[in-house]
Amino acid sequence: MEEGHSYTEVESMPSAIETARRNVKIYTMNDWLNVFHVARSTRGNNKTNGNYTITELLYSDTIDLKYVAANVINNRTTENEGKRVNWLKVKIMRYEKHKPGLIIFKYNHSDLEFKSIRTA
Template identity: 40%
Template sequence: MQMKQNDRNRGVAEKGRSFRAATFDLQAILSVPFAGDNQIFYKLKLHVYNLTIFDGSNPEGHCYVWDETHGKKGSAEIGTCLLKYLHGLPETVTHVSTFSDTCGGHNRNKYVAAAMLYAVNKINHLKVIVLKFMESGHSYLEADSMHATIERARKHKTIYTTREWSVLISAARIRPKPYIVNNLNFNDFYDLQKVADTMISNVTEIKEPRGRGRRTKEKRLRETPPDWTSFELLKKFTQSLPVSDKKKRRSITSACRYYTQRLQPIHQ
């Protein structure tokens, strides 16, 4: 916690010019439709995901939103969101320090590490990227406060589409500025497994991976450094993902039928 506070103080002191300290976390699953009606409470709903990144230097809140027809909630999706955040940083930024919890399926894995190695070798102005993981049970992050703000804003709201979630998330905070929302689709996600399998070897459990230019601290470094000059990312998905037949039967069709019957007298 002290290390996180020190990094944030450094970012504030520099006003984010060359150093950024950020925390990130995946919010609990949002659902579509979202309403208080008992008729849809027990229905299977479409899952909507929101990765939040809190930049303590500004402070800015970045939200990356997609639903289950465009992606899953695994490490490839998390790594893709982090890459998009890093690509959006000003060219004056050379050093980025990130904090997250130790969830292996989302944050602490070789695929996210591979994404950060790709970024530090392919984004010219980035020289150092550090991934720091909080101790289990002591992982309060500023990104978690974004989740609480969004949850307060959704009270007594009725939401029928992923786009409506994006609008609500953006407006959940007014001061000092609304959250920056990025809507993602299946074309946006990268195949990070290929990056990890091709460019990383001898991965062991590490607490603070640090990418520095064309080098990275690992338990054992490969004898020949990987060649990043010609390496390009591939897309993870070529088309939108199907919704299971079970979920169609128990969620979308029944919910649409319910609201059609409910709204028909109003239109008449």
């Protein structure tokens, strides 16, 4: 990923939440949920959109990423052709539902073929 080229539309959400909470006293998690619900950016095309949709998660919905990194993704350094992966130079990553356990990537947009890593 190139530095400075990872902007996504959801990056405006923290700013909208901060603006919505400015004059609100927050004492409980429910207070935060109310702020999240009413926060909405009024810039650009978002003027006509409704409030954010909030989905409350349970503790059982969380994933232990240390466990995943240690036990599910076994290979993070060598591509299928045996060459070392330079993660700082990867420009495109693709995951395909019908190819679980495979990370497909390119170092350049002009490369014709993708390289891949088998993770499991």
